[in-house]
Amino acid sequence: MLKGGIAKARFGTMAGLMAAMAVLAVAPAHADWVPPIKGNDTGGIIAYPVAQTADARQIAADHCASYGKVAKFLAVDARYGGYVSFACRWVPYGSAQRPLRTLY
Incomplete structure:
Protein backbone atom coordinates (compact mmCIF):
# COMPACT_ATOMS: atom_id res chain seq x y z
CA MET A 1 0.00 0.00 0.00
CA LEU A 2 2.76 2.42 0.91
CA LYS A 3 4.67 1.63 -2.25
CA GLY A 4 1.64 2.48 -4.45
CA GLY A 5 1.21 5.85 -2.70
CA ILE A 6 4.84 6.79 -3.32
CA ALA A 7 4.51 5.86 -7.00
CA LYS A 8 1.41 8.06 -7.35
CA ALA A 9 3.15 10.96 -5.62
CA ARG A 10 6.19 10.55 -7.85
CA PHE A 11 3.95 10.48 -10.96
CA GLY A 12 2.16 13.66 -9.82
CA THR A 13 5.47 15.41 -9.22
CA MET A 14 6.82 14.34 -12.61
CA ALA A 15 3.63 15.44 -14.38
CA GLY A 16 3.84 18.85 -12.71
CA LEU A 17 7.51 19.16 -13.60
CA MET A 18 6.83 18.25 -17.23
CA ALA A 19 4.00 20.79 -17.44
CA ALA A 20 6.25 23.51 -16.01
CA MET A 21 8.99 22.63 -18.49
CA ALA A 22 6.52 22.81 -21.39
CA VAL A 23 5.36 26.27 -20.31
CA LEU A 24 8.93 27.50 -19.93
CA ALA A 25 9.93 26.07 -23.31
CA VAL A 26 7.15 28.00 -25.07
CA ALA A 27 7.55 31.27 -23.12
CA PRO A 28 10.69 32.56 -24.94
CA ALA A 29 8.92 32.10 -28.28
CA HIS A 30 6.46 34.86 -27.35
CA ALA A 31 7.40 38.19 -28.93
CA ASP A 32 5.78 41.48 -28.01
CA TRP A 33 4.16 43.50 -30.75
CA VAL A 34 5.71 46.95 -31.29
CA PRO A 35 3.73 49.68 -33.03
CA PRO A 36 5.21 50.91 -36.34
Whole structure:
Protein backbone atom coordinates (compact mmCIF):
# COMPACT_ATOMS: atom_id res chain seq x y z
CA MET A 1 0.00 0.00 0.00
CA LEU A 2 2.76 2.42 0.91
CA LYS A 3 4.67 1.63 -2.25
CA GLY A 4 1.64 2.48 -4.45
CA GLY A 5 1.21 5.85 -2.70
CA ILE A 6 4.84 6.79 -3.32
CA ALA A 7 4.51 5.86 -7.00
CA LYS A 8 1.41 8.06 -7.35
CA ALA A 9 3.15 10.96 -5.62
CA ARG A 10 6.19 10.55 -7.85
CA PHE A 11 3.95 10.48 -10.96
CA GLY A 12 2.16 13.66 -9.82
CA THR A 13 5.47 15.41 -9.22
CA MET A 14 6.82 14.34 -12.61
CA ALA A 15 3.63 15.44 -14.38
CA GLY A 16 3.84 18.85 -12.71
CA LEU A 17 7.51 19.16 -13.60
CA MET A 18 6.83 18.25 -17.23
CA ALA A 19 4.00 20.79 -17.44
CA ALA A 20 6.25 23.51 -16.01
CA MET A 21 8.99 22.63 -18.49
CA ALA A 22 6.52 22.81 -21.39
CA VAL A 23 5.36 26.27 -20.31
CA LEU A 24 8.93 27.50 -19.93
CA ALA A 25 9.93 26.07 -23.31
CA VAL A 26 7.15 28.00 -25.07
CA ALA A 27 7.55 31.27 -23.12
CA PRO A 28 10.69 32.56 -24.94
CA ALA A 29 8.92 32.10 -28.28
CA HIS A 30 6.46 34.86 -27.35
CA ALA A 31 7.40 38.19 -28.93
CA ASP A 32 5.78 41.48 -28.01
CA TRP A 33 4.16 43.50 -30.75
CA VAL A 34 5.71 46.95 -31.29
CA PRO A 35 3.73 49.68 -33.03
CA PRO A 36 5.21 50.91 -36.34
CA ILE A 37 5.27 54.52 -35.10
CA LYS A 38 6.20 55.28 -31.51
CA GLY A 39 7.16 58.50 -29.80
CA ASN A 40 6.50 61.27 -27.32
CA ASP A 41 7.01 65.05 -27.11
CA THR A 42 10.80 64.76 -27.57
CA GLY A 43 10.73 62.64 -30.73
CA GLY A 44 10.13 59.12 -31.91
CA ILE A 45 10.87 56.28 -34.27
CA ILE A 46 9.20 54.99 -37.42
CA ALA A 47 9.68 51.37 -38.51
CA TYR A 48 11.79 51.21 -41.69
CA PRO A 49 9.23 49.17 -43.71
CA VAL A 50 6.59 51.81 -42.90
CA ALA A 51 9.01 54.58 -43.89
CA GLN A 52 9.51 52.88 -47.27
CA THR A 53 5.80 52.64 -48.06
CA ALA A 54 4.52 55.86 -46.46
CA ASP A 55 5.77 59.44 -46.29
CA ALA A 56 7.98 59.35 -43.19
CA ARG A 57 8.48 63.13 -43.23
CA GLN A 58 4.75 63.73 -43.08
CA ILE A 59 4.27 61.14 -40.32
CA ALA A 60 7.00 62.79 -38.22
CA ALA A 61 5.68 66.29 -38.96
CA ASP A 62 2.15 65.30 -37.90
CA HIS A 63 3.46 63.66 -34.74
CA CYS A 64 5.54 66.68 -33.70
CA ALA A 65 2.79 69.13 -34.69
CA SER A 66 0.52 67.53 -32.10
CA TYR A 67 2.98 68.94 -29.51
CA GLY A 68 3.41 72.28 -31.31
CA LYS A 69 6.91 71.42 -32.54
CA VAL A 70 8.73 70.68 -35.81
CA ALA A 71 10.45 67.42 -36.80
CA LYS A 72 14.21 66.99 -37.24
CA PHE A 73 15.36 63.64 -38.67
CA LEU A 74 18.31 62.10 -36.82
CA ALA A 75 19.17 58.70 -38.30
CA VAL A 76 18.03 55.95 -40.65
CA ASP A 77 18.79 52.31 -39.91
CA ALA A 78 18.09 50.92 -43.41
CA ARG A 79 17.79 47.19 -42.75
CA TYR A 80 15.18 44.64 -41.74
CA GLY A 81 14.00 45.57 -38.25
CA GLY A 82 15.52 49.05 -38.58
CA TYR A 83 13.88 52.38 -37.97
CA VAL A 84 13.94 56.08 -38.81
CA SER A 85 14.45 58.28 -35.75
CA PHE A 86 13.44 61.90 -35.39
CA ALA A 87 13.45 64.62 -32.74
CA CYS A 88 10.74 67.18 -32.06
CA ARG A 89 12.17 70.69 -31.72
CA TRP A 90 10.60 74.00 -30.79
CA VAL A 91 12.00 75.87 -33.82
CA PRO A 92 13.88 74.68 -36.92
CA TYR A 93 17.67 74.93 -37.12
CA GLY A 94 18.84 78.25 -38.53
CA SER A 95 15.64 80.02 -37.57
CA ALA A 96 15.90 83.47 -36.04
CA GLN A 97 12.71 82.90 -34.09
CA ARG A 98 12.75 82.35 -30.37
CA PRO A 99 11.32 79.13 -28.99
CA LEU A 100 7.72 79.22 -27.92
CA ARG A 101 7.11 79.31 -24.19
CA THR A 102 4.39 76.96 -23.09
CA LEU A 103 3.09 76.10 -19.68
CA TYR A 104 2.01 72.54 -19.05
